Amino acid sequence: MIPRLGVNIDHVATIRNARGGTYPDPVKAAQIAVKAGADGITAHLREDRRHITDRDIERLGSEIDVPLNLEMAATDEMLDIALKAKPHAACIVPEKREERTTEGGLDAAGQHNHLAHFVRALKENGTRVSLFIEPAQHQLEAALSLGAPVVELHTGAYADACNAGEQERAMRILDDLRKAADFGTRKGLEVHAGHGLTFESVSPIAAIPEVIELNIGHFLISEAIFCGLHETITHMRDLIVLARTGVPQ
Numbered sequence: 001m002i003p004r005l006g007v008n009i010d011h012v013a014t015i016r017n018a019r020g021g022t023y024p025d026p027v028k029a030a031q032i033a034v035k036a037g038a039d040g041i042t043a044h045l046r047e048d049r050r051h052i053t054d055r056d057i058e059r060l061g062s063e064i065d066v067p068l069n070l071e072m073a074a075t076d077e078m079l080d081i082a083l084k085a086k087p088h089a090a091c092i093v094p095e096k097r098e099e100r101t102t103e104g105g106l107d108a109a110g111q112h113n114h115l116a117h118f119v120r121a122l123k124e125n126g127t128r129v130s131l132f133i134e135p136a137q138h139q140l141e142a143a144l145s146l147g148a149p150v151v152e153l154h155t156g157a158y159a160d161a162c163n164a165g166e167q168e169r170a171m172r173i174l175d176d177l178r179k180a181a182d183f184g185t186r187k188g189l190e191v192h193a194g195h196g197l198t199f200e201s202v203s204p205i206a207a208i209p210e211v212i213e214l215n216i217g218h219f220l221i222s223e224a225i226f227c228g229l230h231e232t233i234t235h236m237r238d239l240i241v242l243a244r245t246g247v248p249q
């Protein structure tokens with residue numbers, strides 16, 4: 001099975017918000033992504049609204065026809081928005097105001113009691129819940145006991161090691177990701193992966209047989225500056241298919 005590709009369009013909104021106007025439009029980017037083969041669209045409504053806005057989430061809900069995956073912090077404000085928007089999926093992520101991006105996984109084990117209410121409320125509202133966690137067995141066990149059907153494994157540390165040319169470190173983290181994907185799947189979780197992936201680093205992750213979905217954003221939007229969004233996403237899809245099947249497109 002080929003992993004689904006969720007395209008994260010946050011950074012189209014980052015560029016728009018740099019000038020405070022209406023372009024580039026993240027919804028238009030989502031529509032192009034769908035035409036280029038995205039199976040879903042992912043957007044992170046951050047507490048400080050630095051990129052995606054409430055209006056973007058409303059428009060994504062009504063103007064795209066593939067599943068929307070809302071990334072959200074476990075706060076009452078975000079829960080209210082998610083319960084009203086009823087996205088296909090919600091991925092609960094840790095969020096720190098001062099961070100540039102989602103720096104680490106959610107501490108599902110340490111925050112078990114806090115998270116339980118969010119997982120339950122979203123599930124009861126018909127949204128598929130995932131928890132964005134580090135590839136560690138105790139975090140997977142916490143996700144299981146919280147009743148989350150999906151985990152997304154944080155690939156940021158692996159991607160950083162690849163970018164820095166630190167092959168050994170990258171391979172060690174890749175091994176953790178493989179073990180986590182295997183353990184989670186055997187326990188009945190659906191396993192996704194994402195963060196920081198590029199053309200260079202995606203293949204070993206896409207090749208992990210248990211990975212059902214990849215969520216990729218910043219690199220795709222960055223590369224699109226040079227090659228266009230359609231071509232960039234098509235190439236990423238081709239790499240994912242090749243990694244999983246061994247057959248070039």
Ligand code: PXP
Pocket residue numbers: 008010044071091093102132152193194195196197215216217218219
């Ligand atoms: N998955 C999750 C849960 C994320 O928070 C992000 C970043 O918003 C991504 C995937 C995509 O990461 P990147 O933009 O680095 O590809």
